[in-house]
Amino acid sequence: MTIRDPACEESGMPRKLPLHVHKQLTRHKKWVFYFRIGKGKRTRLPNPADPLFKAAYMAALTGNPIEAPKVYEGTLGWLWDRYTSESAKWAGYSPATQKQQRLIMAKVLEKNSRHALNAFTNDVIQEGVDKRHETPALAGNFLKVMRGMFGWARRMRIVPVDPTIDIVLPTYRTDGHPPWTVDDVRAFRTRHAVGTAERLAMELMLLAGLRRADVSVVGRQHIQGRLLSIDTDKTGARVTIELPDDLLDLINATPRKGLHLVETSHGKPFTRAGFGNWFRDRCDEAGVKKSSHGLRKLSATLAAEGGAGSHQLMAQYGWTKISTAEIYTKGVDRKKLGIETSRIVADQIGNIEIPHPNSGEGIKTKNTAKTKAK
CATH class of the missing domain: 1.10.150 (DNA polymerase; domain 1)
Incomplete structure (x- = not known):
């Protein structure tokens, strides 16, 4: 049986523990973590992935340790x-x-x-x-x-x-996050010029359909020729996208210091949370009061309206459930069917015969015509 080490990344590469933190495998095959300076007293800490870890570590580091509560x-x-x-x-x-x-x-x-x-x-x-x-x-x-x-x-x-x-x-x-509109895209493009990190980030989500978590990690190493391939953060599904000329030109026009396509102003990669906050601020600057997820919604809607099927959308956007893709394809199908049905109804109404009147000018005209014929 393989014991999964929580101090390792998902890729299997070791994650460096903070200073003075040590890990130990118990007799129950469970990893536990301690804070200890030299040969001093050991202080039990939560798992590094636990939201409580940071506070407990900082308390131990400053000499006011918070013992992890005993688990019964x-x-x-x-x-x-x-x-x-x-x-x-x-x-x-x-x-x-x-x-x-x-x-x-x-x-x-x-x-x-x-x-x-x-x-x-x-x-x-x-x-x-x-x-x-x-x-x-x-x-x-x-x-x-x-x-x-x-x-x-x-x-x-x-x-x-x-x-x-x-x-x-x-x-x-x-309906969750409101989708972007074409006018929102125009406003963002007007505010953020080609060659800026914010413009490239927006286009990666619109043209490539990447989530914000994937935009924060995608880099040159994921691109071979015109193809971009990456394992998505949310579902783990691998997506392979052919980059259009416009997006390739944007990538080449955006300066960077490392492999990441989108970097901070200091030339460092974004954290996932940091990217979300940064991009929201850039949207506010452009007058777009919507989220990055709404940008993916616009991208998927445009793809569905262009004729992409459910499985094509799943491959493009990294979805693992066909029901997610059908949100977009069904919407497009309903729109098309509604237009087609309204035309059928109009044609059927046009075929309804107008009944001949039983009195009035029509009758008089008809009788006059008969008299003249005689």
Whole structure:
């Protein structure tokens, strides 16, 4: 059995631990982390991927260590610890998904870490979902974390019943991030000239359909001739795109110090979060009050309207579910069918015969014609 080291990147390359942090593999085949200077006292730290790690490390570094809370067997904290270190489902999540779920659970564990697992009944989970009803997306993500963890616990016979079964999510209708319009693209292009990092970033999302997380890491090493190939951050799906001449010209016209196509003003690669904040500011400068995800929506819509099918969209945008692609193809199909149907209705209405009048000028004219014929 291979023990996955959380101090390694997804690629398998080792991630350097902060100063004075040491890792140890326990007899339960679990990695644990300690802060220790020389031969001084050891202080247990959370997992480096845990949102609480940074605060605990800085406290230990400044001489005010915060001991990681002791985890008792049979509690929610104990289950979460096992789930994130032993579950293949968890290991299969992208780093972005793992980070999102850790942030959600960090808040849950603040008050519930030492509660026994049998306290988490169906009613308790439903209450947790209902508390988040004002932000339905957060309620859905909370339930997704609970279902992943308790579903795994049920299969491992850690709990007799999965308390997340039959949970009802709050209903809401939303189209998510509003899509960009062609006018938004024109406004952004007017504000940010060719040769700037912001212009290249926008065009990579529009013309190549890359997510912002992928734009922050894509570089020359991903381009061979006219083809750009990259494993997407969110789904892990590999996308291969033929770069149009306009985009190749933009890449060549944008100065950079390293391999990354889009760099900071200091010539360094962006972090994923840093890129999102930076790009939002550049959108504000252009008067575009929308997100980078809305730019991908415009790109996918244009592709679907141009005739791209569901599987073509999946390959272009790195989607793994055909239902995502059908959001765009069905919309285009409905538009086309609506236009075609309206024409059919108009033709059918045009074929309706106008009945002859029984009285009036028409009758008089007809009778007069008959008299003259005689």
